[in-house]
Amino acid sequence: MTETARRFGWLVVYRYTDNDKSASKENIVRDDFEQLLADLAAGTTPDGYPIHGVMAVNDDRLYRRPSDWERYLKAFTTQEGRVYHDSNGIQDLYAEGFEIKGLLGVAMSLSETRKKERRSRNSHRSRAIRGQSVAAWRPFGWEDDKVSLRPDEAEAIRQAVKDVIAGASISEITRRWKEAGFITSRGNAFQYQTVKQVLVNARLCGYREIKGELVRDGDDQPIVGEWEPIITPKEWFAVTAKIRERGRGTGMPRGGLVHKYLLTGILRCGHVLEDGTVCNNKMIGIKANDWLKYRHAYMCKKTVDGGCNKTYKRGDKTDKAIEELVIAKLERDAASKAQDVPDWDKADALERAVRSRNELERRWHDDEDTDIDDETFFRNLPVLERRIKELRADQRAHEALKAEAEEAKEDVRNAWGSKTLTQKREAIKKVLSAVIAVPGGKGNKTFDPELLKPVWRTSE
Structure with missing residues (x-):
């Protein structure tokens, strides 16, 4: 120009x-x-x-x-x-x-x-059906050929999937990847959302997705891509179910707040007030004074913040006492939970629903078949689609249950040591509604674990 x-x-x-x-x-x-x-x-x-x-x-x-x-x-x-x-x-x-x-x-x-967009969509779906990689950038976990695995990234993903299924937060995974020096394929530091996108991507188990839906073949089976998978489909169903469960009903991602101390918010003050009622405020974790042998403690909030400021507990011994109680409870539960979950019993129902939908579409498209008019087709199609969607959601939930059952078979005590702080908190909250911390009285008294009163959750 x-x-x-x-x-x-x-x-x-x-x-x-x-x-x-x-x-x-x-x-x-x-x-x-x-x-x-x-x-x-x-x-x-x-x-x-x-x-x-x-x-x-x-x-x-x-x-x-x-x-x-x-x-x-x-x-x-x-x-x-x-x-x-x-x-x-x-x-x-x-x-x-x-x-x-x-x-x-x-x-x-x-x-x-619009023609170009249509051609692009058709080409994208055609390549997806053939199981070809359509990623514009190198996916995290794979080499530049988008097919073979990059070992260190793939191993980080495997560990992250295992940890999230076991209760770890995405924020913890994000921090761990940053500390390890991992960056995205575009050269950016990992953030909460980018880590989440990596973990819920069906590519991890070899499947292809378009707009959140698995690409399926004529028999309604997920298309398997040409690239090496990092995890199994069962693990992918489990991790996506876990992530979606955490964010359900809020519209916002959860896991942004990572506590520094194990029992923050779980411990409740057991001091009896002048009117005879119990304080019952959630206790907070604080950094202990430098001259003390322990690094942190728990205390009831000050009166200006709604507490009574009357209960103080040494942090390390309080954590150890509650961890021992929880590990013992988990070991008892593991004995009953560590059994094989039966195969999903609705596979035939899903197959029938898919077959019915395909037959309805075939008869509607067939010019020689006159018994399926537009009104009949569009009245029945949503019913079948909804049934298929519900069955697939139930299938994902069942896969998540199987993954948790297999997790229960592991050695609880040995596994506890490798858990992150968030995983430990999640495990504690699954079996305990709260822990009432009763004051030990005035003066420097010996730590007494009997002053910690666990409130166990019922089987319900």
Whole structure:
């Protein structure tokens, strides 16, 4: 365009550039395009140069939607005598009927854009059905060929999946990956959401997803990709169920708050107040004074914060006492839980539902079959789709249950030592509603575990 302007003897006074911003999508704001409209209406550039015309690489680089064309034409024609130049040469935007001509051009451009999007979607799905990788960037966990595994990243994912199933928070996994020096395929530091996206991606177990739904073959079986899987489908179902369960009903990701001390919020003050009632406030963890042998303690909040400030417990021995109680309880529970979960008993029901939906679609598409009209088809299809969706959700929940049952078979005491703080807190909260901490009286008294009263959860 610079050379063309020189040929015409025109002076370029301002350049408007919106690289990598689509002109056809409504949710994209093109800052320089908006600046151009404002400057055309004002008659000058931000530096005060008068605008006598506009040059564009091509008209579809300038506008692709009818509303943008109308706004541009209105701003351009606020002054007489301006020239417009694009790939077709000089255009007279003041000519009678040019507004309609421009709209026809916009319509043709939109049509071509939609064709390209449709071809792209079809190509994407076709490659997905063939099990080919369609990732634009190297997925975390795989090499640049997007097929073979990168050992250190793959192992980090395996451990993260195992830990999340066992109760670890995504925030802990995020911190661990940052400390290990892992970065995303685009060279950025891992954040909560990017770690979550990695862990719920069906690619981990070799499956393909499009918009959150597994891509399936004609027999309704998930398509297996050409790349090496990192985990098993059972593990993937379990970890996605665990992550979705945590975020259900809030609309916000959970796990952002990571406690520093094991029993913060679990311990409750057992001091009896003057009116005969128990304080029962949640105790907080605090850093112990430097001259003490232990590093942290638990105390009831100050009176200004709603507590009574009467109960104080040494942190390390309190943690140890409660951990021993919980480990003993988990060992007893493991004996009853460590049994094989039977196979999912609704596989036949799912197969029948899928077969019914496929047969309904076949009969509706078959021109020779006249007993399925549009009204009948669209009345019955949602019922079958809903049934299939419910059965698949039940299947995912069953896979998660199997994973937890297998976890229960592990040595509880040995496994406890390798758990993260969040995992330990989750395990404690599964068996204890609270722990009532009764004050030990005045003075420096010996720690007495009998003053810790566990409140066990019922079997329900």
